[in-house]
Amino acid sequence: MALIVQKYGGTSVGSIERIQNVAHRVAKFKKAGHDVVVVVSAMSGETNRLVALAESLQEIPDPRELDVVLSTGEQVTIGLLAMALQSIGVPAKSYTGWQVKVKTDQAHTKARIESIDDAAMRQDLKEGKVVIVAGFQGIDGNGDITTLGRGGSDTSAVALAAALKADECQIYTDVDGVYTTDPRVVPEAHRLDKITFEEMLELASLGSKVLQIRSVEFAGKYRVRLRVLSSLEEGGEGTLITFEEDGNMERAIISGIAFDKNQARINIRGVPDKPGIAYQILGSIADANIEVDMIVQNVGAEGTTDFSFTVPRNDYRRALKILEDVQSNIGAGEVNGDDTVVKVSIVGMGMRSHVGVASTMFRTLAEEGINIQMISTSEIKVSVIIEEKYTELATRVLHKAFGLDKPKV
Ligand code: ADP
Ligand code: ASP
Numbered sequence: 001m002a003l004i005v006q007k008y009g010g011t012s013v014g015s016i017e018r019i020q021n022v023a024h025r026v027a028k029f030k031k032a033g034h035d036v037v038v039v040v041s042a043m044s045g046e047t048n049r050l051v052a053l054a055e056s057l058q059e060i061p062d063p064r065e066l067d068v069v070l071s072t073g074e075q076v077t078i079g080l081l082a083m084a085l086q087s088i089g090v091p092a093k094s095y096t097g098w099q100v101k102v103k104t105d106q107a108h109t110k111a112r113i114e115s116i117d118d119a120a121m122r123q124d125l126k127e128g129k130v131v132i133v134a135g136f137q138g139i140d141g142n143g144d145i146t147t148l149g150r151g152g153s154d155t156s157a158v159a160l161a162a163a164l165k166a167d168e169c170q171i172y173t174d175v176d177g178v179y180t181t182d183p184r185v186v187p188e189a190h191r192l193d194k195i196t197f198e199e200m201l202e203l204a205s206l207g208s209k210v211l212q213i214r215s216v217e218f219a220g221k222y223r224v225r226l227r228v229l230s231s232l233e234e235g236g237e238g239t240l241i242t243f244e245e246d247g248n249m250e251r252a253i254i255s256g257i258a259f260d261k262n263q264a265r266i267n268i269r270g271v272p273d274k275p276g277i278a279y280q281i282l283g284s285i286a287d288a289n290i291e292v293d294m295i296v297q298n299v300g301a302e303g304t305t306d307f308s309f310t311v312p313r314n315d316y317r318r319a320l321k322i323l324e325d326v327q328s329n330i331g332a333g334e335v336n337g338d339d340t341v342v343k344v345s346i347v348g349m350g351m352r353s354h355v356g357v358a359s360t361m362f363r364t365l366a367e368e369g370i371n372i373q374m375i376s377t378s379e380i381k382v383s384v385i386i387e388e389k390y391t392e393l394a395t396r397v398l399h400k401a402f403g404l405d406k407p408k409v
């Protein structure tokens, strides 16, 4: 008998029929003798609908009130799933995030989990009940409702698994595992049986939305055994996130390709080349709580430099405005940018022992006439900024160039 935490995403609970399917799957695990804690998302499209409602009243919705609204989506699904289970004879009880006491910090709309009170859940499990918990939500020190950022139910599930010391955390979604790239973009992508934690962390942070980045971080920190599986098909093994590289060193150089459209590039030209300039530019951006990702500084003409960096797309206008304000202070020439760029990244542990990976990437893109605007590398990834319109093409040609296409049968 094991303790399993299962998470079902929006599509998996997108209709009454799908919720009934989830109930049957949960019942099967229960009948096999396992204790089951289920985390659910809002029904598909619901969180977007709630965001749109809020934005129809305020251009930038009040974060505290937005969390009050957004958290309702998950509350509907926990109740419905509890009813679906009860109606097939499985005792089940639902909890909102604040009933469980998923304590978070106060960062509304992107709160971090600080602690979880597992007492009530343990009692219910002891009494033979399935425990159902609303994903994506918690409560802060003021007793206010918080949410964990889009895709945050993954993180709720892994955090619950860590708190309960579950034997496995199973993330059920609308694909049957983690693929070499988004299978909706590259049909030739194939499912990985296993992926290392480090690779999954990179893929998630570089834009693969199959797992929220914080869920992977949590799994690493608390060593949660994490698996991604299909809620729509029966019987697959899915993808296991492993903490050890297996002995087989004949692994692929690249494990996966990610892309992230939530990017905008900002340039400042003709900045005097002297100490403190990077700080003056980026300090003002950091003070406004805007996250900077890639940074490039080039020597420009006559003792000046050109400075470029990327920010999340929804912070683009704000970042431009801030820089226009500091422009005259630092004596910069021109501030401009582009919010139609994408970051495409190749990720793989195999890169560490192979040279020429980056140059293969650059050559492949050049052959398609795709211009690279920025580059950043680490031990196990290479990322480039390119025009957004080339997202699908770039992903497809790189997938092929690194031998990731599944063999044709
Ligand atoms: P859920 O609602 O279950 O949380 P998400 O839409 O958040 O589901 O995540 C699943 C989706 O992630 C898939 O439908 C797929 O399009 C996308 N995706 C992106 N990259 C990958 C990848 N490398 N492997 C699998 N799915 C991916
Ligand atoms: N419902 C939330 C969202 O759409 C959380 C989640 O699905 O994980 O982002």
Ligand code: MG
Binding pocket: 009, 151, 154, 209, 210, 211, 212
């Ligand atoms: Mg998700």
